[in-house]
Amino acid sequence: MSKLSQKPLSQNSLTQASPVSERFKHVRATSRELGAPLSDADATVQSMPDASPAKWHLAHTTWFFETMVLKPNLPGYEVFDESFNYLFNSYYETIGERQPRPMRGMITRPHLDTIYAYRDHVDAAVETLLDRGASPTVAELVELGCHHEQQHQELLLTDILHLFAQSPLKPAYRDPQPLGVGAEPGEARFVSFDGGIVEIGHDGEGFAFDSEGPRHRALLEPYRLADRLVTNGEFIAFIEDGGYRDPLLWLSAGWADILANKWDKPFYWSKRDGEWWTMTLRGAQPVDRDAPVTHLSYFEADAFATWAGKRLPSEFEWENAAAGLSMDGNFAGSGRLRPKPAGPSSDGTLRQMFGDVWEWTRSPFSPYPRFKPVEGAVGEYNGKFMCGQFVLRGGSCVTPEGHIRATYRNFFPPDARWQFSGLRLAEDA
């Protein structure tokens, strides 16, 4: 299952600079732009149970505003279509029955145009509500809805990539671009950190999901982090050295996956006439050796690190290093939609901490000390996914700008490969 799409959401407080109504308009418009290249059929098909149709993402995020914001807070609001509560509820048990997840691709009707009309209907109502001067509760819920929608924007892109990869025509979501020819990123250098007692988790200023808190102390041993992500070129060396054929490099469960599924390269890769190609949102493209490797499972990230004589960082090591760094990076808004080479390092500081690819950490997704689920539908199942998953940090090239934080905890099962997931090496100091 896709876990991101099932993450329950909550909010500690609202202190973003921009007024919530501007933020709302921006987020909603962005989703519409993401849908623009898609036909009704593109937006309807579900390519695997873990993925959802684009139409569903566009409708479900709208349903969220309708259900959580409008129904309880806008007197006289008229529901767009009563059947949508069944069709577009994701997993909220208290809200009622819903279309089974693996059957989301059966919804050929309503037409995508109707979903856009649904969006317009809800947008107008939310704007009416906000124009009246939103209460803090409403503002918080709208803020929450915006962050929720941004999560689904990323999923819409990863899920469309998966769909298009199943077609022999390998259609491009956006027109191909020439690959920039840049300087090689050079050898990774390792940056040292002292460890000790550090503060981890969100401090309550601005929005965060509930699993990012409570902020608490953690004890770290001294450690070192690579100053850039692992590249495709480095991963090709792993492949050529027989990395996929040596059981000693792999976790037991990962080796079972290799045997069962015949994994011998990253997801979406194929070889044509001796050259590595990969499926991207810009169609099939040659693999760029200087760019970060992506679409790796946890097992592949871990095996690569073992092969390299290093290890994956813990999520606390990563967060401690990221705290205070600028959150610039290669995000969805750049329109590149592929990871970008790091370029040469001038000063030995950490690069690519945000954007490009989600970084697998060695940390299982577990609750922080004193974590407590919040009450009500919004926080219905706060801890329910804290089993069998690993934390990823830092966002990717399909994460919306402004959606990421140093404390942000993404999570997927160790065999998930269709997200933009890669790795950064770490070691004990």
Place this chain on the structure above:
Amino acid sequence: MSKLSQKPLSQNSLTQASPVSERFKHVRATSRELGAPLSDADATVQSMPDASPAKWHLAHTTWFFETMVLKPNLPGYEVFDESFNYLFNSYYETIGERQPRPMRGMITRPHLDTIYAYRDHVDAAVETLLDRGASPTVAELVELGCHHEQQHQELLLTDILHLFAQSPLKPAYRDPQPLGVGAEPGEARFVSFDGGIVEIGHDGEGFAFDSEGPRHRALLEPYRLADRLVTNGEFIAFIEDGGYRDPLLWLSAGWADILANKWDKPFYWSKRDGEWWTMTLRGAQPVDRDAPVTHLSYFEADAFATWAGKRLPSEFEWENAAAGLSMDGNFAGSGRLRPKPAGPSSDGTLRQMFGDVWEWTRSPFSPYPRFKPVEGAVGEYNGKFMCGQFVLRGGSCVTPEGHIRATYRNFFPPDARWQFSGLRLAEDA
């Protein structure tokens, strides 16, 4: 797997009254009409591995003409799109690689409009070819292509019904109609046949598929056939008598299906407030007790017959009784798209032999004596489906007019339920 869509085709001779070009135009126009109620998304989604998208049916039948008729016979013919040979080949090994069957629903592109343009392109070329005065070989191939397309017309309808049944909205393929209120069909009467040595199989006059021949002698014991199909009302009596809970009524493999899948009613049925409803091509509708029961597996048909103290007919018993009867009936062209009550019998003759529902026979699908596969791609795998399937006879309410014959052998595995399949009782005389 859907077997109908995989049936190889051949042709003995061509003696239909209408010139082949008229027949071609008619069949091609009919497919276009069948597609008219469908959106691009409706036509793209594959609801299960056994079903194919409407877009695929519309394109594959066109590919058949392009590949079998135009490429070898129309000099200078320009292929519409080279990639379609991969996308729309069904299972012809000698013609090359193809999109795996369970992945037919991933083809969101080309758009349905492009498939219609493809149809226009091929239609024009075939008409050009025929206008030049077709050789007998070409005429035979076009005739074959027309029969092939008619098979896919039926599948298009059964597959769309399956797709729409997966949606909680239960969309109607065509607008609902009021159910006619007619006279009750009355008790079934049994018509007696003497048996003896009879001739079975197609005699070579006019078109037939290869498995319908060679015509040969068969020996029948005296037998009796019901003068009408089993009705929904009769099947409800079976249900209410605990038919789905008594292992003694069932074949061992059918009982295993009941336990594994919790079958307790015909496919597409559900109960609302104590009333039986069923999904149809005209949306969800109350079950009509006087109409023939349909969407039964072989196991259910056989269990019903055992419960009724009767048995299913053999395919030879059926064919012997059907020979010489008029082929009138409730077919796709009537637009009813549902089985129709028999009405009261006046004279004790067989009714509903053609149309309404395919009739399960007790005969496994096996080769006739001296059957030999034909040479070449057209007859590539003639006997390859003769294992694990049972023969059905007589056509259904979604079979195109003029497509059925007394010798026509349809076949499906015993657990298939999404076709319009029902039964007629038989007994030893």
Place this chain on the structure above:
Amino acid sequence: MSKLSQKPLSQNSLTQASPVSERFKHVRATSRELGAPLSDADATVQSMPDASPAKWHLAHTTWFFETMVLKPNLPGYEVFDESFNYLFNSYYETIGERQPRPMRGMITRPHLDTIYAYRDHVDAAVETLLDRGASPTVAELVELGCHHEQQHQELLLTDILHLFAQSPLKPAYRDPQPLGVGAEPGEARFVSFDGGIVEIGHDGEGFAFDSEGPRHRALLEPYRLADRLVTNGEFIAFIEDGGYRDPLLWLSAGWADILANKWDKPFYWSKRDGEWWTMTLRGAQPVDRDAPVTHLSYFEADAFATWAGKRLPSEFEWENAAAGLSMDGNFAGSGRLRPKPAGPSSDGTLRQMFGDVWEWTRSPFSPYPRFKPVEGAVGEYNGKFMCGQFVLRGGSCVTPEGHIRATYRNFFPPDARWQFSGLRLAEDA
């Protein structure tokens, strides 16, 4: 599921020469001898769901006498152990709940010695009953129990072979023997038959299972049968010619099995240093090129016949040819426990029709005209396996002497390989 072990039994009359009590003693002693080489552990383990432990076969056949003969007919009979009715009932729904088939290997207790004590207890009671002068009903039931036990004797041997084949030690059920060096069997010759209307099925004189009747007329076209079985040497030629790699030779369902299970040789075969070896009841042995090929699925038998330009016979063709032939052959009593080369033909008559290997026919297992299940537990489910199986004829090298008949119909699903199953070629005349 193993179907043989589930075959319900019935009996038409009793006209065997030997008194039933002698027959009973002989059959019961034979089972005991078959168990002699087995340890308690050998007799307890179930190697796959289709196979049963030897302990179960030895107990179930005893339970059959206890339940069907003693309980209803011997006043004062004391049941050996009440729990055995649950443990050793195979599938009789009317007799009650039972140990699920795939869990038969969990019965480590009672010990095999207890099962032998159970056998002694029941044997003594049956002999007491017979000594009192058995009524015809009792005699018929004992006769039925003897035939039932003979079926399980064959299964005990095929199931032990399967178990021992799973061990890397490849233990021998009986000591290895030197392979006889004989004359080569020479090319198969084809014997012609006229066809026409023939009588098929058991005539009611002596014992037969219910599916062997009623005797009825059938119409056969002229045909020809090979005068011997297909040999290992001929099958090696098929392998070497790429038979397992050519989809055009295979039924569609068989080709799917090849792809899914990577079949590329008969069951139990392996290659050591370029030589073919096979597992046998006498341990791992080199493949004897002159001996009949065995442990083939229906799919492999059919593909071989297609490759050879021939076909499999129908069961009626086989029975018509076998009628009146002597039933001599290589059966279990010979102790050879492997198929035997035919030796050179002197006179062009049919050889190896009985014993050696069961011969796959092209006939699905279907009821004969006017077949009716008998009443009561004994005939509880007479037709329930008549779906998805093919008929085999003639018995094998592990069939007990005196158990086979020209009318005997064995049946297995087309993918079954652990029985001694092979083929004889046929063609249209």
Place this chain on the structure above:
Amino acid sequence: MSKLSQKPLSQNSLTQASPVSERFKHVRATSRELGAPLSDADATVQSMPDASPAKWHLAHTTWFFETMVLKPNLPGYEVFDESFNYLFNSYYETIGERQPRPMRGMITRPHLDTIYAYRDHVDAAVETLLDRGASPTVAELVELGCHHEQQHQELLLTDILHLFAQSPLKPAYRDPQPLGVGAEPGEARFVSFDGGIVEIGHDGEGFAFDSEGPRHRALLEPYRLADRLVTNGEFIAFIEDGGYRDPLLWLSAGWADILANKWDKPFYWSKRDGEWWTMTLRGAQPVDRDAPVTHLSYFEADAFATWAGKRLPSEFEWENAAAGLSMDGNFAGSGRLRPKPAGPSSDGTLRQMFGDVWEWTRSPFSPYPRFKPVEGAVGEYNGKFMCGQFVLRGGSCVTPEGHIRATYRNFFPPDARWQFSGLRLAEDA
């Protein structure tokens, strides 16, 4: 897979009081005693892929001494049987091919008596080696072999329980005993701990497995632990309150298991005439309400804690509380072989920390800081199971005396239920 049986082993040093040869004799004799109630068949059958036959446990532990101790260190040692290296290697890739784990139950030969002879042969050789005055290396390897064998002693008991539970006869491994009637344990009281920086992990004095180290500092928030284990009576209250039917209490993956497997009570429980019964090593027995609940999955332990308004402890919280406590408890040597009621508390100290049932912690099984796999076959795959499992602490009623430590980390996947696994509640202070 059973993970315990796959745990690689290592050793830091050897400072146990008793000489290693005495320890060796004691451990080896204990295994022999554990095998005594078992027949050859009992010891041969594998009841599920996660379990191993007793014969295999008895042979594999012997193979470990033969392979790791004797072959490299006793010149002239004669291997008992060359085939045993294939049969009884568990998972050591560097040592070679082995019998696939799910096929361990196919080894009906050698007989159990031969395995005992194998044990005698190896015991004599090890004693010879030790009599000569063992080098520290040899002494360490023998010590390691003893701890390895103790792990398999526990597995032998849990696996035999699983096997006997599959039989409708519910055989008793040891004779049933009357349940003691004691005082009720009374309400659980919670003991407070301050938290802060604590030392976790093994300090290198005496034997430990490698995953218990390195010893390192950890930071704990203040917390409280229940002074006894959760009882059957408390778990019955959870059941009666609908605990198995409320999705809000469950982890998402656990709820999926409930739906798929219809879990509604602890493993091995059943209801007879309104009373709860459970399978035990002393046969089927009534559930003792005062005794600790056992055979729970992680999901059930977690759901119970959520229902109770508490949580599971982390493994560090548990270890911090256990450090310095006496390791007395109800272990295998007591012969009770069932968890034991706590009895009334007099002083509010922690009870049942060792023995009775393994206590699920909320901690995923992860490497400690600076953990490094050791070199060579013994430590071949040290971290390979650190994915998808949770840590359990404290040992159980089938753990051998002297095998447990406060630092001991057991681990199983969250759906494992056939071990003696239960829980102790915790909460934030």
